[in-house]
Amino acid sequence: VTFASFDFKMSEYDCTTYYCNAGWKELLSHLSPYSWANWGIAIGLGFSVIGAAWGIWLTGSSLVGAAVKAPRIRSKNLVSVIFCEATAIYGVILAIILLNKVSEPDAKIYTFVEGWDFATFYFAGYGVFWSGCSVGFTNIASGISVGIAGSSCALADAQDESLFVKILIVEIFASALGIFGIIVGIIQSNNAQFPV
Amino acid sequence: MSYNGGGDILLGGLSTFNMQHGFVEALVRGYRSGFLSDTDYHHMTQCDNLEDVKMNLQETDYDTFLNSESSITPAVIEAKALSKLVNEFFYFRANAVEPLSTFMDYISYEYMIENVMLLLRGTLSGRNINELIAQCHPLGMFKESTMRNIPSFEANPRGYADLYETVLVDTPVGPYFQTYLEQSSASISAASEVRNVLEEVQIEILKNSLMKLYLEDFYSFCERLGGETAEVMCGLLRARADRAAINITLNSFGTPLNDATMRDTERKKLYPSIGELYPAGTELLSKADDDVKLGQAVSSFPQYHSIFEKFLNSSPEEFSIDDEFYKREVRMYELAFESQMHFGCVYAYVKLKEQEIRNLVWISECILQRRKDQISNFIPVFSTSAEWRAESTRRGAGH
Numbered sequence: 001v002t003f004a005s006f007d008f009k010m011s012e013y014d015c016t017t018y019y020c021n022a023g024w025k026e027l028l029s030h031l032s033p034y035s036w037a038n039w040g041i042a043i044g045l046g047f048s049v050i051g052a053a054w055g056i057w058l059t060g061s062s063l064v065g066a067a068v069k070a071p072r073i074r075s076k077n078l079v080s081v082i083f084c085e086a087t088a089i090y091g092v093i094l095a096i097i098l099l100n101k102v103s104e105p106d107a108k109i110y111t112f113v114e115g116w117d118f119a120t121f122y123f124a125g126y127g128v129f130w131s132g133c134s135v136g137f138t139n140i141a142s143g144i145s146v147g148i149a150g151s152s153c154a155l156a157d158a159q160d161e162s163l164f165v166k167i168l169i170v171e172i173f174a175s176a177l178g179i180f181g182i183i184v185g186i187i188q189s190n191n192a193q194f195p196v
Numbered sequence: 197m198s199y200n201g202g203g204d205i206l207l208g209g210l211s212t213f214n215m216q217h218g219f220v221e222a223l224v225r226g227y228r229s230g231f232l233s234d235t236d237y238h239h240m241t242q243c244d245n246l247e248d249v250k251m252n253l254q255e256t257d258y259d260t261f262l263n264s265e266s267s268i269t270p271a272v273i274e275a276k277a278l279s280k281l282v283n284e285f286f287y288f289r290a291n292a293v294e295p296l297s298t299f300m301d302y303i304s305y306e307y308m309i310e311n312v313m314l315l316l317r318g319t320l321s322g323r324n325i326n327e328l329i330a331q332c333h334p335l336g337m338f339k340e341s342t343m344r345n346i347p348s349f350e351a352n353p354r355g356y357a358d359l360y361e362t363v364l365v366d367t368p369v370g371p372y373f374q375t376y377l378e379q380s381s382a383s384i385s386a387a388s389e390v391r392n393v394l395e396e397v398q399i400e401i402l403k404n405s406l407m408k409l410y411l412e413d414f415y416s417f418c419e420r421l422g423g424e425t426a427e428v429m430c431g432l433l434r435a436r437a438d439r440a441a442i443n444i445t446l447n448s449f450g451t452p453l454n455d456a457t458m459r460d461t462e463r464k465k466l467y468p469s470i471g472e473l474y475p476a477g478t479e480l481l482s483k484a485d486d487d488v489k490l491g492q493a494v495s496s497f498p499q500y501h502s503i504f505e506k507f508l509n510s511s512p513e514e515f516s517i518d519d520e521f522y523k524r525e526v527r528m529y530e531l532a533f534e535s536q537m538h539f540g541c542v543y544a545y546v547k548l549k550e551q552e553i554r555n556l557v558w559i560s561e562c563i564l565q566r567r568k569d570q571i572s573n574f575i576p577v578f579s580t581s582a583e584w585r586a587e588s589t590r591r592g593a594g595h
Binding site: 054057058059061062064065067068069070144147148151152154155158159 | 211214221225227228
């Protein structure tokens with residue numbers, strides 16, 4: 001087994017400094033794909049949960065206030081909270097899918113073995129990162145939008161029962177945004193698998 | 197006028213308003229369902245005595261509010277309905293955080309000014325302090341000690357200065373008094389022969405000056421809030437300012453304030469500097485000395501022009517200008533409930549509840565005095581049969 005040196009060649013470009021930080025080109029291409037991938041998982045999960053929490057914060061306060069005078073809305077309007085929660089679940093699902101793609105290398109050394117599959121390596125790193133971003137950013141938008149619609153839904157339901165289902169349709173469209181994110185995210189990361 | 201980004205107080209738009217104020221706004225909107233509906237008013241107008249009115253009110257949100265009273269008079273109904281409003285107001289206020297809490301405090305300053313004026317006027321006519329305190333508006337109460345001190349001052353400029361320095365300086369209406377004293381210090385040091393004339397109008401001037409300063413202060417606070425709140429509240433306050441200007445002019449006809457010398461100096465200073473009528477309309481208003489000239493002064497403002505046309509062409513029995521202004525304001529306050537995530541609904545709720553209390557008192561008085569022909573002259577709140585709603589459904593397509 002021969003070992004490649006620390007400053008490995010990535011195509012024709014070689015680092016001019018020891019830490020490969022002479023410029024953006026060097027820096028970005030020499031960031032470890034493992035770090036890209038794990039960042040992606042964190043962003044995907046973290047932003048989804050931020051979006052869900054923000055949405056629940058918005059809709060929950062209106063729900064509690066409106067239920068003071070109209071207690072009948074309590075159970076029905078929990079559906080808005082559930083829609084917000086769904087965006088967090090999308091984030092968790094995607095995070096679990098993604099982290100299954102990040103596999104530990106067989107050789108537990110800090111340099112690369114001969115014949116390391118750099119193409120797959122980098123593809124997987126970027127794929128997982130941006131897939132996480134797709135999901136994270138769409139879910140934060142979806143969560144906030146469901147929250148605002150849910151708050152209006154609770155207030156309208158308290159005044160007039162027939163309005164609930166109609167405004168719920170608005171919320172359904174808002175939560176569809178999160179579904180777009182997770183569909184695209186899964187397809188983006190489909191072929192990404194870290195080499196071992 | 198665009199108020200987006202005009203605010204330096206962080207209020208939050210659609211996506212952040214609910215974090216701090218969602219609960220109180222939802223409370224207010226829930227309590228909106230407690231307004232008396234058309235059918236409730238209809239049942240009450242059919243009543244023959246006040247006991248029936250009490251029974252009808254038990255079916256509504258008012259519930260058993262009169263149960264502890266042995267005798268029911270319109271004054272009792274007004275007092276108990278007002279105390280219901282006050283309880284609701286303080287419930288909202290207890291749950292409010294900045295800047296909503298400051299906003300709600302501003303709403304109560306108006307009633308504090310009313311109470312100060314009530315106490316000052318009351319002592320001028322020599323009434324008992326306890327009676328006066330019992331009559332004070334509950335939303336604008338000071339500390340007991342403050343209120344008992346107010347009548348001990350003379351009702352002249354020197355007296356007001358003393359009143360401010362010792363009693364009112366710590367209250368929220370202190371700054372308004374201070375500004376008023378600063379602005380009128382010129383006239384205090386000037387002609388003292390005019391003092392006798394001034395004293396009887398002095399209280400009027402004081403009240404109107406305080407209200408003007410309060411409205412302008414509230415207006416600038418709302419502008420600082422920015423966003424939807426500023427749009428809605430500034431519109432409502434402008435309407436109030438215009439009503440104040442027109443009422444000051446109307447009420448001054450026949451009083452010394454209407455004299456040619458006083459008009460330009462004293463009366464003109466009382467018009468608020470917010471509002472549609474400022475500055476061109478107030479300029480014309482300050483020259484008006486009778487109804488016709490007043491009508492001409494507001495003729496270029498269509499919303500007031502239509503009210504004044506009707507006023508000038510009809511007799512006082514069949515047309516009350518106050519009622520027209522109330523109708524216009526009820527419509528604006530109802531519209532303040534239209535969009536979410538702003539403070540306008542809190543202000544509108546208080547004002548609309550006041551209108552409802554006025555309606556209850558009117559209906560009770562008509563029943564008591566057996567004047568059933570006048571009984572429908574109240575202005576219902578959130579009524580589906582309101583004139584302006586009928587207009588919009590007639591013209592709208594796709595209804």
